Amino acid sequence: xxxxxxxxxxxxxxxxxxxxxxxxxxxxxxxxxxxxxxxxxxxxxxxxxxxxxxxxxxxxxxxxxxxxxxxxxxxxxxxxxxxxxxxxxxxxxxxxxxxxxxxxxxxxxxxxxxxxxxxxxxxxxxxxxxxxxxxxxxxxxxxxxxxxxxxxxxxxxxxxxxxxxxxxxxxxxxxxxxxxxxxxxxxxxxxxxxxxxxxxxxxxxxxxxxxxxxxxxxxxxxxxxxxxxxx
Amino acid sequence: xxxxxxxxxxxxxxxxxxxxxxxxxxxxxxxxxxxxxxxxxxxxxxxxxxxxxxxxxxxxxxxxxxxxxxxxxxxxxxxxxxxxxxxxxxxxxxxxxxxxxxxxxxxxxxxxxxxxxxxxxxxxxxxxxxxxxxxxxxxxxxxxxxxxxxxxxxxxxxxxxxxxxxxxxxxxxxxxxxxxxxxxxxxxxxxxxxxxxxxxxxxxxxxxxxxxxxxxxxxxxxxxxxxxxxxxxxxxxxx
Numbered sequence: 001x002x003x004x005x006x007x008x009x010x011x012x013x014x015x016x017x018x019x020x021x022x023x024x025x026x027x028x029x030x031x032x033x034x035x036x037x038x039x040x041x042x043x044x045x046x047x048x049x050x051x052x053x054x055x056x057x058x059x060x061x062x063x064x065x066x067x068x069x070x071x072x073x074x075x076x077x078x079x080x081x082x083x084x085x086x087x088x089x090x091x092x093x094x095x096x097x098x099x100x101x102x103x104x105x106x107x108x109x110x111x112x113x114x115x116x117x118x119x120x121x122x123x124x125x126x127x128x129x130x131x132x133x134x135x136x137x138x139x140x141x142x143x144x145x146x147x148x149x150x151x152x153x154x155x156x157x158x159x160x161x162x163x164x165x166x167x168x169x170x171x172x173x174x175x176x177x178x179x180x181x182x183x184x185x186x187x188x189x190x191x192x193x194x195x196x197x198x199x200x201x202x203x204x205x206x207x208x209x210x211x212x213x214x215x216x217x218x219x220x221x222x223x224x225x226x227x228x229x230x231x
Numbered sequence: 232x233x234x235x236x237x238x239x240x241x242x243x244x245x246x247x248x249x250x251x252x253x254x255x256x257x258x259x260x261x262x263x264x265x266x267x268x269x270x271x272x273x274x275x276x277x278x279x280x281x282x283x284x285x286x287x288x289x290x291x292x293x294x295x296x297x298x299x300x301x302x303x304x305x306x307x308x309x310x311x312x313x314x315x316x317x318x319x320x321x322x323x324x325x326x327x328x329x330x331x332x333x334x335x336x337x338x339x340x341x342x343x344x345x346x347x348x349x350x351x352x353x354x355x356x357x358x359x360x361x362x363x364x365x366x367x368x369x370x371x372x373x374x375x376x377x378x379x380x381x382x383x384x385x386x387x388x389x390x391x392x393x394x395x396x397x398x399x400x401x402x403x404x405x406x407x408x409x410x411x412x413x414x415x416x417x418x419x420x421x422x423x424x425x426x427x428x429x430x431x432x433x434x435x436x437x438x439x440x441x442x443x444x445x446x447x448x449x450x451x452x453x454x455x456x457x458x459x460x461x462x463x464x465x466x467x468x469x470x
Contacts, residue, residue: 006234008241019241025251032255052359059305061360077358078463079271085465086274169355170292170434170470171285177293182353182361219252220245 005230019224022140022217024107030098031218034156037091038200040083041159042193043073047080055187092160099153110140113150117143137228152199155192162189279467286469288402292433295351301362303416308423309356309437311458315422316393316443323427329388329448332379339427342411345369345377350408352433354440355470357459366431368412372405380449388450389430392443397457399432399439403469408433411444436468 005018023031046067053063074080102108120143126132128144135142141149165176165185179185207215217223236244260266308314324336349367375382387404390396403409412431413420420426425442432440438459460466 004234006236006241008236008238010238012238025248028248029252029255032252033258036255036258048359052356054360057301057305058307058356058360058362078459081357081465082271082275082463085278086271089274089277168282168285168470169353171287171290173290173293181293182355186359216245220248222241222245222248 005226008224017225018230019222020226020230021221022223022226023221024101024105025221026097026101026105027107028218028221030094030101033090034094034098037087037094038196040073040087041091042197043071044080044083044087045193047072047074048077048084049190051077055183055190088160088163095156095160111146111149111153113143113146117146119143121147139228140226148199148202152196152203155196155199159189159192159196162192165189275463275465279465282465282467282469283400283402286400286402286434288406292352292408292470295353295363297351297365299363300351300365300416306354306362306364306415306424307356307360310393310442311395312393316391318392318422318427318443320427323445325428325444326446327378327448328446329450330381330384331449334378337378339413341377342369342374342413342428345373348408348410349414350410350431350433352408352431354433354437356437357464357468365416366410366412367414367417368410368428368431370407371409371411371430372407374411375404375449378449384449385451386449386453388448388453389441389444390446390448391441392445395441395443395458396455397430397439397441398453398455398460398466399430399435400467403432403434406432406434434470436465436470438464439468 005020007016008019009016047069050067050069050072052058052061053065053067054061055064056062072080074083102111120135123132123135124142124144127134161175162179162185164172165179166182166189169176169182169185176182176185179188213223213225261270320339324338325342326335327337328334346369347367348370349365351363351365353361353363355361371387375387380387382401382405385401386398387401388396388398399409408431410431412425412429413427415421415424420429425444428444429442430440430444438457455461456466457464
């Protein structure tokens with residue numbers, strides 16, 4: 001699926017470059033709003049975790065780690081819960097809006113990792129991690145990008161589902177049971193947060209390494225000089 | 232390439248698209264202290280509203296086998312003040328007031344006369360830890376019937392010997408697993424765990440399950456919600 005391009009002629013030099021409209025407004029809006037919500041959810045979540053930083057028994061309590069207060073949000077457990085239970089609506093709302101838009105607009109094809117992307121995975125891994133040659137990019141995202149984005153969206157859904165099991169282990173007792181009960185739902189919720197943070201780290205590294213055009217396109221929708229063929 | 236434009240128009244187009252994102256600046260309201268308090272109150276209120284909608288009176292909390300019980304000595308004793316508020320058991324009564332037909336003083340014997348329910352349920356603390364305990368007592372709904380409570384009233388409010396106070400929505404008070412508990416692990420409630428009478432509510436978080444009860448009021452209006460709630464914790468916190 002090649003993106004539709006326009007030709008941009010520089011008014012001074014007359015030089016012509018291509019540009020594509022890569023990210024529809026809804027996607028950009030959800031991306032940034034969700035990014036803020038994620039930051040708040042992680043910060044307040046870690047402050048909540050500080051109230052009982054363990055996954056074992058209460059007696060005797062063995063702390064897993066002493067998370068620094070400077071990297072937590074809310075100041076105290078009650079405050080953190082207020083942030084968490086407020087921004088969860090924004091987090092879930094942007095998630096649903098994004099998923100709904102992707103499905104109904106067909107834009108999901110740009111992101112969703114499918115079986116046809118499988119052959120391209122190894123060449124991309126070889127390029128990123130083992131100094132292999134850069135494979136020619138045929139679509140908006142390369143197979144590894146698609147894999148990363150698809151995975152993190154799945155993790156986002158799981159973060160909500162495990163969160164519901166922690167918040168409502170009785171009303172959603174079936175859900176909690178699937179995760180091994182309230183106790184384990186809490187473990188999954190925590191683990192999924194770290195998996196998402198792992199993605200965020202990689203995502204930010206890639207933006208810093210070669211992402212100025214990508215960064216701008218997530219703000220304005222338009223990407224100049226796309227690195228893939230366009231119509 | 233079918234479309235063509237010049238760099239000036241392209242920049243204007245980019246600017247317009249960027250401006251469309253400006254509503255996101257509204258999130259900055261969360262950084263203004265006065266607005267922050269209001270917004271977070273509203274957010275918590277929305278969550279409490281949703282919690283009340285999600286609550287199903289007929290849906291039971293999971294129960295557990297005796298083999299899954301947390302040993303009694305590993306069941307945490309949590310108070311806001313003292314472990315033992317020195318309740319005089321001989322003179323203790325539960326003072327009932329509010330929207331009830333039979334207000335007055337009720338003895339432990341009267342509570343014990345109601346059908347006794349024993350259940351192994353999970354106790355979840357707002358901090359995140361959880362234990363499974365064995366609790367026995369009278370259904371709060373049976374007690375409300377005995378005192379002739381108006382169950383269309385919105386809340387059941389309780390006060391405790393240690394000056395702790397709490398409130399429950401009526402739907403939770405009428406839940407079949409909501410107990411006026413006088414036994415834990417088959418023994419009379421110990422002083423640390425709230426003797427002579429405490430609330431056991433498997434559909435609520437721990438701080439709702441008040442100990443050392445002294446007063447119970449059925450009411451439509453709450454002057455105070457609860458000791459922790461009035462400091463900013465969730466008013467409903469149903470599990």
